[in-house]
Amino acid sequence: MAIFDKFQSLTDNHDLVKSFGQSPSSLQFEEIISPTEAVLNGRRTILLGTNNYLGMTFDETCIEKGVAALREEGTGTTGSRIANGSYNGHKALENELAEFYGMKEAMLFSTGYMANLGAIGTLAGRGDYLLIDADSHASIHDACKLSDAEVIRFRHNDPVNLAKKLERLADKPGEKLVIIESIYSMLGDTSPLKEMIAVKKKYGASLLIDEAHSLGVMGATGRGLCELAGVGDDIDFITGTFSKSVGTIGGFLVSNVPGLDIVRLASRPYMFTASLPPSVVATARAALSKIPHATELRTKLWDNATQLYAGLKNTGFDLGPQVSPIVAIRLSDPQKAVALWNGLLDAGLYTNLALPPATPLGWYLLRSSISAAHTSQQIALAVELCTRIGRELGLIPCPLKTGASVEMMNVGGTRKSATKPDSKRTAEPKKPAAQA
Amino acid sequence: MSKPTISEDAIFSDPLYVEILQQLRPHADADTNISPQTSITRDLGMDSLAIMDFIFDLEDAIDISIPMERIAEVQTISDLVAAVHKLQQEA
Numbered sequence: 001m002a003i004f005d006k007f008q009s010l011t012d013n014h015d016l017v018k019s020f021g022q023s024p025s026s027l028q029f030e031e032i033i034s035p036t037e038a039v040l041n042g043r044r045t046i047l048l049g050t051n052n053y054l055g056m057t058f059d060e061t062c063i064e065k066g067v068a069a070l071r072e073e074g075t076g077t078t079g080s081r082i083a084n085g086s087y088n089g090h091k092a093l094e095n096e097l098a099e100f101y102g103m104k105e106a107m108l109f110s111t112g113y114m115a116n117l118g119a120i121g122t123l124a125g126r127g128d129y130l131l132i133d134a135d136s137h138a139s140i141h142d143a144c145k146l147s148d149a150e151v152i153r154f155r156h157n158d159p160v161n162l163a164k165k166l167e168r169l170a171d172k173p174g175e176k177l178v179i180i181e182s183i184y185s186m187l188g189d190t191s192p193l194k195e196m197i198a199v200k201k202k203y204g205a206s207l208l209i210d211e212a213h214s215l216g217v218m219g220a221t222g223r224g225l226c227e228l229a230g231v232g233d234d235i236d237f238i239t240g241t242f243s244k245s246v247g248t249i250g251g252f253l254v255s256n257v258p259g260l261d262i263v264r265l266a267s268r269p270y271m272f273t274a275s276l277p278p279s280v281v282a283t284a285r286a287a288l289s290k291i292p293h294a295t296e297l298r299t300k301l302w303d304n305a306t307q308l309y310a311g312l313k314n315t316g317f318d319l320g321p322q323v324s325p326i327v328a329i330r331l332s333d334p335q336k337a338v339a340l341w342n343g344l345l346d347a348g349l350y351t352n353l354a355l356p357p358a359t360p361l362g363w364y365l366l367r368s369s370i371s372a373a374h375t376s377q378q379i380a381l382a383v384e385l386c387t388r389i390g391r392e393l394g395l396i397p398c399p400l401k402t403g404a405s406v407e408m409m410n411v412g413g414t415r416k417s418a419t420k421p422d423s424k425r426t427a428e429p430k431k432p433a434a435q436a
Numbered sequence: 437m438s439k440p441t442i443s444e445d446a447i448f449s450d451p452l453y454v455e456i457l458q459q460l461r462p463h464a465d466a467d468t469n470i471s472p473q474t475s476i477t478r479d480l481g482m483d484s485l486a487i488m489d490f491i492f493d494l495e496d497a498i499d500i501s502i503p504m505e506r507i508a509e510v511q512t513i514s515d516l517v518a519a520v521h522k523l524q525q526e527a
């Protein structure tokens with residue numbers, strides 16, 4: 001139908017991906033075994049692309065709290081907090097978030113995407129300026145469309161370019177709000193936060209940082225990049241999500257700027273959608289209370305990240321610029337990228353395939369995200385599979401003599417037995433994987 | 437975008453047009469002929485990322501920031517010349 005004609009280039013792209021096998025957008029897991037394993041097409045598969053950084057999705061306390069709230073308060077709030085009022089849990093979670101970040105106030109949203117829409121789209125109004133990083137997440141771009149402010153992009157992670165842009169606005173009235181992310185979700189690179197803060201202070205701008213991928217992951221108590229960099233007091237606004245390390249769904253805005261409450265009456269993505277269900281709130285509260293003490297999980301997460309990054313780097317893959325719980329293989333050939341992703345899937349390893357224009361500099365990315373719940377055996381197997389299939393596709397060099405035959409032998413028959421059951425889950429009896 | 441206020445002849449001697457061509461070259465397909473009516477989004481083999489990089493280079497070269505909503509209105513090179521002139525007048 002003609003109404004779909006404008007999607008032709010999307011269709012073409014999708015057809016290309018499909019012509020190699022599976023399509024990322026239509027995968028369907030038959031069973032979720034643990035934070036790191038699922039059954040896909042009847043095969044036990046390692047999950048290496050689910051942003052489940054702390055493995056919180058199967059945490060016993062979180063599950064129990066969620067179930068209890070479900071029984072006590074029902075399945076949903078059936079409306080927004082402006083229309084239907086808040087539940088105790090909403091307010092309690094906001095207080096706990098504010099305390100966690102050492103900030104004055106917090107506001108919940110129904111997702112992290114909505115938190116960015118509702119925060120950025122509302123804080124910057126007509127006559128104001130939004131300065132956004134060139135690699136910003138889609139939710140930030142969409143927030144800009146919702147805002148009446150003028151939107152200026154600066155080069156990715158480039159404080160000098162940001163300074164130039166603020167300098168040109170120096171004489172203009174209107175608030176200037178700079179938007180950055182702590183860990184950029186495609187390549188896993190972090191923001192040069194101290195330099196960014198120096199610039200925003202020099203020009204009297206405000207700063208909002210999206211800590212989506214760093215909550216629970218960075219800093220001594222898991223507060224994120226702000227904590228790691230020791231710059232808490234210089235941050236005006238933080239947005240974040242419960243959909244990654246917190247293991248459920250939901251988003252938030254926290255701030256030290258007095259008077260945040262009024263945003264509740266101005267932010268359409270807060271006002272005109274249903275609030276988080278009580279079970280989700282209870283789950284998020286349980287997870288959030290664990291995060292400050294989850295030092296061992298954070299250590300394991302970074303050990304796993306280092307193991308994967310070093311393993312892939314050593315065999316010759318071109319990776320993102322730094323070790324991070326997001327490890328991305330950069331590829332320039334779309335067909336080989338799709339073939340690698342499919343090959344890994346057939347071998348029992350799930351990763352993310354990211355294509356331009358969603359990726360920086362037009363890279364085709366095989367993106368993985370690591371969990372504290374991964375065993376080092378799972379990470380070793382992931383490196384082995386990437387190496388074998390990467391070599392078969394000519395993406396990385398083959399070693400001279402010990403060569404391909406040894407590699408093939410390793411992987412051909414041992415995939416399943418090498419996939420050790422996840423140690424984090426062995427404490428608890430678990431249904432066996434369907435076809436494993 | 438309102439129609440460019442510059443006539444076809446005038447644009448060739450406009451230093452801004454010359455600068456834009458210079459900044460565009462490294463990003464565009466090498467073998468394309470560029471004229472004022474060339475569409476930046478369609479005719480030059482540039483995707484949205486290449487266009488963004490070109491805009492960053494142009495901004496540095498002429499010391500101006502081009503807001504995203506202005507870029508969204510631009511199709512041809514002559515549109516871009518007009519949009520930048522307008523921004524320069526407003527500054």
Ligand SMILES: Cc1ncc(COP(=O)(O)O)c(C=O)c1O
Binds near residue numbers: 139213
């Ligand atoms: C940087 C960033 N911000 C926001 C979001 C949105 O989070 P949510 O899944 O809660 O909507 C994501 C996740 O996709 C993200 O990567």
